[in-house]
Amino acid sequence: MHIPRWAIPAAAALTATGVLVTACGQQQDTGRQTNTSAGLKQDPAAPRQDAGSEPVAATTALEVASVGKLGKVVTDGEGRTLYRFDKDTARPSASSCEDACAKAWPPVMVGKAEPKVDGVDQNLVGKVRRPDGQWQVTLGGWPLYRYAKDASPGDVKGQGVNGTWFAAAPNGKKAAAKKAEQQNEGGGEQRQGGERQQGGEQDGEQGGNGGWAGWTTIKVRRDPRLGMIVTDGKGRTMYRFDKDRPRVSNCFGDCRAKWPIVRFNGFKKLKVEGVDRSLVSFIERKDGKPGECQLLINGWPMYYFAKDAEAGDTKGQAVQNVWWVVSPQGKKITTAPGGQGGGDGYGGY
Known part of the structure; x- marks a missing residue:
């Protein structure tokens, strides 16, 4: 069950690991979640990576952020943009990104616990078993991925790569740049906007x-x-x-x-x-x-x-x-x- 962040008390717990959860709903521990990858087919957009990388299953979070011309997109708990792949299928859910492709586009994996959601309809969230037996998160039936070249929260360098990779919108559809301004290599970071x-x-x-x-x-x-x-x-x-x-x-x-x-x-x-x-x-x-x-x-x-x-x-x-x-x-x-x-x-x- 997803617990709203506002429901966490001012000092909810001091665990054996010394992680303090405050009313801000934040752990004073900056450890970062390990990105995950799995699988076997080459994608032309795949950058070279260490072939010794091992797939690691991890529970993730699905959140929503606004990116300039793209509008609202789905991110993980660290703010990294999540993508969907046109060569996959949603009905039935199936991933066609394996091996070098999966190293360039690490699948968003999930363990025993269900993904936590914030701003995303829980009913649209599911999972699909990959060829190696691990479970990948789906949104609207579409398997979700990160992009290895996105180095920082807010990066959307994977947007439009090879005309088949697109940031995922909160409803599971493709996030499309306003005025059709998508670029083949993702349009850079496309981070614009003001402040309230x-x-x-x-x-x-x-x-x-x-x-x-x-x-x-x-x-x-x-x-x-x-x-x-x-x-x-x-x-x-x-x-x-x-x-x-x-x-x-x-x-x-x-x-x-x-x-x-x-x-x-x-x-x-x-x-x-x-x-x-x-x-x-x-x-x-x-x-x-x-x-x-x-x-x-x-x-x-x-x-x-x-x-x-x-x-x-x-x-x-x-x-x-x-x-x-x-x-x-x-x-x-x-x-x-x-x-x-x-x-x-x-x-x-």
Whole structure:
């Protein structure tokens, strides 16, 4: 039975392995699921891989994400896009992707436990036995696969490959690019889109990680005055606050309105580039909705500045000498950029 994430209590369990489940519904354990593969026929799109790879059965999760021009597509629990193959059949369900094909397009396997679903109709989810006896997940009867060249969550490099591979839509049909803009080699990442604003804060679309609703994206860019600083997926600068303490935020009310928090949406919905992933963690806010979490880098809570109107703005730097941009190591950078920051009338915040 699928348990909604909102139903998980604030500290549901501390297991023997030391994995803590919080109200954010996230495990503070960044272990990643092993991709699986199986089977025997060559597909022309197959990239070369280690022939010694062994198929491993694993339970997966089926979730839904929005990808720019493709719209809603099905992903696994790590945000990797799932695909269907035109040479397979749905009635009856059967896979024709084996051997080198299955190494290029690892089948989504399932063990004894049924796949967990979020945003996908459970009635459309099934499984089919592969030639090696392992079970592969199906959606609308179509076997599902990952693409080996998709290196990061949000990648859709498999879209349109050889005119036979397509991202799976939540109803099991092919996800098709709007205006028929599919490209033979997948159209790159096709990650576009905006962000929602609510009360001065992003409503769960961290920095516009290319339209991936509910994802937290951390990147690094070089500022001409400040050096390498941490931003979100759209280049919005992140800040830390001297009145905070490690793992403790002291910015509430009017302060929070002027310095919106960077929301953390779980390790399974996290993309990090340029920052050591081990430095990333979170705290649950006491002043927000149940389960609302704030991103931490090296233990320090992360914020945006409401007056930063465009990507690349660093107007919050050195405000009241307590707000600072952040280095990739999570340390504050105390250089005040010319013409920005300082006394901006933000009342001590």
